[in-house]
Amino acid sequence: MNLNRELHEAFGHCWHEKDIKFNFPMPTLWQCKCGICFQSFEDLINHIAQSNPDYVADPRLVIREMEKRKDYGMFILFIYSKLPSKDNNNPDIEDLLELIAIDTTGKFAQLALDWLKGEG
Numbered sequence: 001m002n003l004n005r006e007l008h009e010a011f012g013h014c015w016h017e018k019d020i021k022f023n024f025p026m027p028t029l030w031q032c033k034c035g036i037c038f039q040s041f042e043d044l045i046n047h048i049a050q051s052n053p054d055y056v057a058d059p060r061l062v063i064r065e066m067e068k069r070k071d072y073g074m075f076i077l078f079i080y081s082k083l084p085s086k087d088n089n090n091p092d093i094e095d096l097l098e099l100i101a102i103d104t105t106g107k108f109a110q111l112a113l114d115w116l117k118g119e120g
Protein backbone atom coordinates (compact mmCIF):
# COMPACT_ATOMS: atom_id res chain seq x y z
CA MET A 1 0.00 0.00 0.00
CA ASN A 2 1.01 3.61 -0.53
CA LEU A 3 3.03 4.79 2.50
CA ASN A 4 1.27 8.17 2.62
CA ARG A 5 -2.13 6.50 2.63
CA GLU A 6 -1.17 3.86 5.16
CA LEU A 7 0.24 6.46 7.57
CA HIS A 8 -2.71 8.84 7.10
CA GLU A 9 -5.15 6.04 7.92
CA ALA A 10 -3.00 4.94 10.87
CA PHE A 11 -3.43 8.50 12.21
CA GLY A 12 -7.17 7.86 11.98
CA HIS A 13 -7.85 10.08 8.97
CA CYS A 14 -9.80 9.37 5.79
CA TRP A 15 -7.77 8.84 2.61
CA HIS A 16 -9.61 10.74 -0.09
CA GLU A 17 -10.29 8.95 -3.36
CA LYS A 18 -13.08 8.46 -5.86
CA ASP A 19 -15.81 6.35 -4.39
CA ILE A 20 -18.97 6.37 -6.50
CA LYS A 21 -20.16 8.04 -9.67
CA PHE A 22 -23.88 8.69 -9.56
CA ASN A 23 -25.54 8.95 -12.97
CA PHE A 24 -29.00 9.25 -11.52
CA PRO A 25 -30.56 11.54 -10.49
CA MET A 26 -29.15 14.06 -12.95
CA PRO A 27 -26.76 15.78 -12.98
CA THR A 28 -23.90 13.28 -12.56
CA LEU A 29 -22.33 13.42 -9.10
CA TRP A 30 -18.87 12.23 -8.09
CA GLN A 31 -18.46 11.15 -4.49
CA CYS A 32 -15.25 10.99 -2.50
CA LYS A 33 -14.68 8.25 0.11
CA CYS A 34 -15.16 10.97 2.76
CA GLY A 35 -18.75 11.40 1.59
CA ILE A 36 -18.47 14.78 -0.12
CA CYS A 37 -20.09 14.92 -3.56
CA PHE A 38 -18.94 17.00 -6.52
CA GLN A 39 -20.71 17.96 -9.71
CA SER A 40 -17.57 17.58 -11.82
CA PHE A 41 -14.79 15.04 -11.92
CA GLU A 42 -12.26 17.90 -11.98
CA ASP A 43 -13.61 19.23 -8.67
CA LEU A 44 -13.27 15.76 -7.16
CA ILE A 45 -9.67 15.48 -8.39
CA ASN A 46 -8.85 18.92 -6.93
CA HIS A 47 -10.42 17.93 -3.61
CA ILE A 48 -8.34 14.74 -3.51
CA ALA A 49 -5.13 16.59 -4.36
CA GLN A 50 -5.74 19.20 -1.65
CA SER A 51 -6.91 16.75 1.04
CA ASN A 52 -4.34 13.95 0.96
CA PRO A 53 -1.06 14.91 2.65
CA ASP A 54 2.34 13.89 1.26
CA TYR A 55 4.22 12.79 4.38
CA VAL A 56 7.10 11.46 2.29
CA ALA A 57 7.75 14.77 0.52
CA ASP A 58 7.25 16.80 3.72
CA PRO A 59 8.21 14.88 6.89
CA ARG A 60 7.25 17.93 8.98
CA LEU A 61 3.63 16.88 8.44
CA VAL A 62 4.45 13.64 10.28
CA ILE A 63 5.79 15.43 13.35
CA ARG A 64 2.72 17.71 13.40
CA GLU A 65 0.44 14.66 13.53
CA MET A 66 2.56 12.83 16.07
CA GLU A 67 2.70 15.92 18.31
CA LYS A 68 -1.09 15.61 18.84
CA ARG A 69 -0.67 12.16 20.41
CA LYS A 70 -0.19 11.33 24.09
CA ASP A 71 2.75 9.05 23.25
CA TYR A 72 4.63 11.86 21.49
CA GLY A 73 7.44 11.87 24.04
CA MET A 74 7.96 8.12 23.69
CA PHE A 75 7.91 8.47 19.91
CA ILE A 76 10.67 11.08 20.09
CA LEU A 77 12.77 8.72 22.21
CA PHE A 78 12.09 5.96 19.67
CA ILE A 79 13.21 8.21 16.81
CA TYR A 80 16.28 9.24 18.77
CA SER A 81 17.16 5.56 19.24
CA LYS A 82 16.99 5.00 15.49
CA LEU A 83 19.56 7.68 14.68
CA PRO A 84 23.13 6.56 14.01
CA SER A 85 25.44 6.90 17.00
CA LYS A 86 28.44 9.11 16.74
CA ASP A 87 31.81 8.96 18.52
CA ASN A 88 30.36 9.93 21.89
CA ASN A 89 27.56 7.34 21.58
CA ASN A 90 24.99 10.09 21.18
CA PRO A 91 23.01 10.67 18.00
CA ASP A 92 23.82 13.86 16.18
CA ILE A 93 21.21 16.65 16.15
CA GLU A 94 22.02 17.17 12.47
CA ASP A 95 20.84 13.62 11.76
CA LEU A 96 17.58 14.34 13.59
CA LEU A 97 17.00 17.54 11.63
CA GLU A 98 17.80 15.74 8.39
CA LEU A 99 15.22 13.09 9.24
CA ILE A 100 12.35 15.40 10.18
CA ALA A 101 12.90 18.43 8.00
CA ILE A 102 15.02 17.59 4.96
CA ASP A 103 14.77 13.91 3.97
CA THR A 104 12.22 13.18 1.23
CA THR A 105 12.71 9.42 0.92
CA GLY A 106 9.99 8.56 3.43
CA LYS A 107 12.30 7.38 6.25
CA PHE A 108 10.48 9.41 8.88
CA ALA A 109 7.03 8.44 7.62
CA GLN A 110 8.05 4.77 7.72
CA LEU A 111 9.39 5.11 11.28
CA ALA A 112 6.13 6.77 12.37
CA LEU A 113 4.12 4.00 10.75
CA ASP A 114 6.30 1.37 12.46
CA TRP A 115 5.68 3.15 15.76
CA LEU A 116 1.91 3.35 15.22
CA LYS A 117 1.79 -0.34 14.33
CA GLY A 118 3.54 -1.14 17.58
CA GLU A 119 6.68 -2.26 15.88
CA GLY A 120 8.71 0.61 17.26
Ligand SMILES: [Zn+2]
Binds near residue numbers: 032033035
Ligand atom coordinates in the same frame (compact mmCIF):
# COMPACT_ATOMS: atom_id res chain seq x y z
ZN1 LIG B 1 -12.74 13.50 0.40
